Amino acid sequence: MSGRLLVFDLDGTLVDSRRDLAAATNAALQRVVPGLEPVPVEVVTAFVGEGARLLIERSLRHARVDLSADDVLPFFFECYGRCLLDTTRFYPGVAEALDALAGTTLAVLTNKPGAFSRTILEGLDAASRFARIWGAGDVPERKPDPTGLARLLGELGAGTDETWMVGDSAIDVATARAGGVRVAGVTWGFDPAALRAAGPDRLIADPAELASLAAD
Numbered sequence: 001m002s003g004r005l006l007v008f009d010l011d012g013t014l015v016d017s018r019r020d021l022a023a024a025t026n027a028a029l030q031r032v033v034p035g036l037e038p039v040p041v042e043v044v045t046a047f048v049g050e051g052a053r054l055l056i057e058r059s060l061r062h063a064r065v066d067l068s069a070d071d072v073l074p075f076f077f078e079c080y081g082r083c084l085l086d087t088t089r090f091y092p093g094v095a096e097a098l099d100a101l102a103g104t105t106l107a108v109l110t111n112k113p114g115a116f117s118r119t120i121l122e123g124l125d126a127a128s129r130f131a132r133i134w135g136a137g138d139v140p141e142r143k144p145d146p147t148g149l150a151r152l153l154g155e156l157g158a159g160t161d162e163t164w165m166v167g168d169s170a171i172d173v174a175t176a177r178a179g180g181v182r183v184a185g186v187t188w189g190f191d192p193a194a195l196r197a198a199g200p201d202r203l204i205a206d207p208a209e210l211a212s213l214a215a216d
Contacts (some may be wrong), residue, residue, distance in 0.1 A: 107132040
């Protein structure tokens with residue numbers, strides 16, 4: 001493959017996974033502290049984006065539970081593996097936008113474990129649309145480290161000048177900057193204020209606008 005490449009983040013960009021992430025986080029916390037007050041969905045959402053360990057560390061701190069992430073992570077992965085697709089869906093218009101990009105090489109680069117990411121996209125009948133679906137465990141460092149992005153460009157034969165990173169967070173902007181590619185920020189995601197402050201090259205408010213990246 002060669003030519004134009006669009007590299008998508010997953011959570012907050014392609015899929016709305018907030019309720020399933022919150023459900024798994026709270027189920028894991030309940031396993032170690034039965035009866036603990038649930039962490040609200042909006043609070044868990046604010047903790048998402050830098051990998052499962054930080055999600056659990058921040059949730060423990062919020063709940064004032066004096067345990068390490070290592071005590072809770074196995075339960076989180078177990079619980080999340082059971083509810084990956086309970087409520088997680090594409091944002092409205094995203095499936096249609098991917099259809100419109102059928103002639104463009106697409107990939108996913110996320111800090112979510114790669115196995116979970118592939119299961120979600122397979123469950124949404126969309127895995128075949130992506131040349132690569134990479135997450136934690138597939139690349140040595142999580143975003144904003146650009147190693148995974150550089151490997152995608154190398155494997156898929158794309159130059160930095162013909163690649164867009166597409167994400168909803170400041171982390172995605174930093175990843176793109178570190179990797180020398182342009183970045184488009186989607187405003188429907190988990191933290192639009194931080195995204196805007198990070199200064200992406202383009203802001204996209206409607207998934208239908210994603211198709212324009214294939215020609216820009």
